[in-house]
Amino acid sequence: MSLMKEFTKGFWELLPPFRLVLGLCPTLAVTTSAENGLGMGLATAFVLACSNMLISALRKIIPSKVRIAAFIVVVATFVVVVELTMQAYFYALYVKLGIFIPLIVVNCIPLGRAEAFASSNGVLASGADGLGIGLGFAISLFALGTIREIFGAGAFFGAHVMWSSYEPMGFLLKAPGAFVCLGLMLAAINTISARQAKRKLEAARLAAAQA
């Protein structure tokens, strides 16, 4: 039950990058298409799940004074594994994501989860946390990439989806367009959760009045 909770919190409660507002650099840079966003998100999810589990397993051995250095080494190891694998089997994606794959090392999410969660929780819980947050990140990047690709290039996974007279908004594929999209999505998510909180509050008040 609690494992499930650790897993699912990454999809809404802590959904990166909207809730954690971490890892914005790759979010803004690589989400020019749905494919890039998904690739980057899945690479991050893999690194996050693996590094979280290993760090959790080593949490009693790693002295707290050198923990950050140890975390970084662990994260960097998995990132290089992902980079080499991607280069060997998904070369086209590797070329497109380029420098942002090695930069997962300094992405705040793996280090943040290691510090905030894995260093004080069990291996299974940490794995669930890492996988959940990572998949949440992948979904966010995929959604952002889809919106930017559909409206910015009139395509989805490289295939044309908009009507022929549609004039693509090239602006959305540039960095400022990424900020605008991110802001709009953040606003939408905040609106939904504000409404949810209000409903919850009213339900509580109603229950109190009845009792």
Added chain:
Amino acid sequence: MKEIAKLVVVLALICGISGFVLAYVKDLTAGPIEYAKIKNVKEPAVHSVLSGYDNDPIKDRVSFPVGNDKYGRPVSLVVFPAKKDGKTYAVAFEASGVGYKGPIGVMVGVDVNDNKLTGISVVSHSETPGLGARILESGFTEPFRGQDLSKDLTKDNIQALSGATLSTNGVVAAVNAARETLAKYRDKMVN
């Protein structure tokens, strides 16, 4: 003192294990990465300079050492043979010449029976966009097809780019370098 020792040992161990893992993964992926690079970077060029083969030039590639670079490391040349009924009739390989802003890498396809170019394709360059970079256009590369490689090529044989003499010369130099390479290693390329 004891604490410092512990910090050092733990961190060193983690880094050491990480190093071993990475070396192992690097070893494991070296083959697939080389294949992926050739497949994605070289294959389009090879396809554009060779035609009419019934084999896979990428899979049948042969490489052999051709001397050392300026640091003394061995350099090998990769040759993509085009075969018909098991017999090599043309080869493609990379040669380079100096352009306006640095080396220009050209994939050169040569028919080994009559020594004529079957096509060229620029695979790497750093020429000026809009000027020298026009060496990528088919209007420039097409006249190379069918040129005789028994003697040195000059830019009178082809359609030189106006305003990009040095880039043109670079490509011509690369083709002439390919001519010398072919003359020197013909036996190794065609077997």
